[in-house]
Amino acid sequence: MAGTISPTEKVFLPGSPHYEQLRKAFINANVPAKYPREIHRPICVQDVIAAVNRAKELGIPIGVRSGGHLFTCMSLWQDGLLIDTSNLNRQVEYEEKTQTITYGPAVRVCEISEKLEKLGRFFPHGHAPSVAMGGFTLAGGQGFFMRGWGATVDQWVTELEVVVPDGSLIRANASENADVFWAARGSGQGFFGVVTKFCARTISARKFYQRQRTFSIGPNGKLFNEVLTLAIEQNEKTPKYGTEVAVCTFFPEKFNPTIEGDEISEPSSLMMSITAAAYVDSISEAETLLSAFDYVPDGLAEVVAGPAPVILKSWKEVFQEQDMLVPYGNGEIWHIDSILNDPSIPLPEMIEAIKPSQTQLPTRQSVGVIYIGDTYPDVGKMAFSLPQQYYISTFTCTKNPTKIPALRNWMKNVYREAEKVACGMYVADYDITFRKSKVMTDSAFERFIKIRDKWDPECRFPLTLE
């Protein structure tokens, strides 16, 4: 819908024809009643500078939106100024000599993937096709194959171009404005500027292979502990580079297109899938790397839903599956909460604490997602500093707004248990109004606040972290 607005229209005021359409351009249908005084859609850096200066002149807060995937719509500020980067540098450029790409903040995961495929290159973008690279990169980036290659901002992103709160354009990298470079990589919604361009390394493209085994774990997720333990143990036996493992819980009715509404037929068994992927040159390499997942213990053999061969997948197929997991655009109201586990807590204790969040899903479309990050960042290197051994999340979904309070209540209860085994949470899911959590280590957060205070003393970009 937003694509029908002419790119030459750059400023939208309340009451103007496209204002409401743009205000609501988030994937979550539950957009809060917050009305920015102006919405700006820059097409070049000069427009971004003008927007930042305009907010300064009016003395109002700035919110920045790239793909609108933050379910909380944190970029909307009542009487603030929203900068929507949809038309800004919406391209991916490749420099052969350095094998690097530059991309604008609103470039979607599927767009960068398509471009890289044509170039025969790869860089670890996110999993869901419609997520924009702006929000993804600033959060740190749980990109494909993170367990071997780390967060996307770590080894891959080399430079940013940013309009900072005083309205000037700077370059931030390891040697120039290094403090901004440090702060931008992992502060997500807490970042204090408008990123207009990112620069990143790439490697040669390979092929995507996947094997997925699904288990029927009973109405109350009786076999959850056994299946998750299996996934974790086999993950540990799997070589780290070019592989990844994720676990999902869902109702079989989730993917049935003939069923509408939130209700779940009784009794319905919960399903649990272990998805392992490898990024290599041939199926035999993939089979070798993913061979730990041949094993199924006796106790689980009778609840396995079919064989799990290694198969070649196109990016298009991978993205279709992601879209089925979190559909949007038809009134879906999403809510997410998540934790990053504290690696010092023993596995059985961790599994018990997260079990309700993964097995007591409150609606048909809800889904539990555990991504094995296996990542332990160097805390001095960037704001992205918490260990991401296991990312444990729950997405709830309804189309009925009257159910929101009950669903939020459910989420509060299950994450009250889960947070007992947490070291914090991924900044991409943080909602300061819902549940307080660490999004960086204490020392990283202290450093982040000092850098923020230096660059944004007037708090033009309000802080939504604590």
Ligand SMILES: Cc1cc2nc3c(=O)[nH]c(=O)nc-3n(C[C@H](O)[C@H](O)[C@H](O)COP(=O)(O)OP(=O)(O)OC[C@H]3O[C@@H](n4cnc5c(N)ncnc54)[C@H](O)[C@@H]3O)c2cc1C
């Ligand atoms: C279905 C789904 C799948 C996901 N999969 C992954 C995944 O695989 N890996 C992963 O790491 N994350 C994933 N995420 C989380 C996602 O990366 C974050 O929600 C991210 O913030 C979304 O970015 P966006 O630009 O689309 O959203 P937006 O809501 O537009 O942006 C989020 C926030 O980022 C900041 N921001 C955005 N653009 C800019 C900019 N140009 N300059 C300054 N600040 C900016 C703003 O504070 C904004 O509020 C997923 C989310 C969803 C909904």
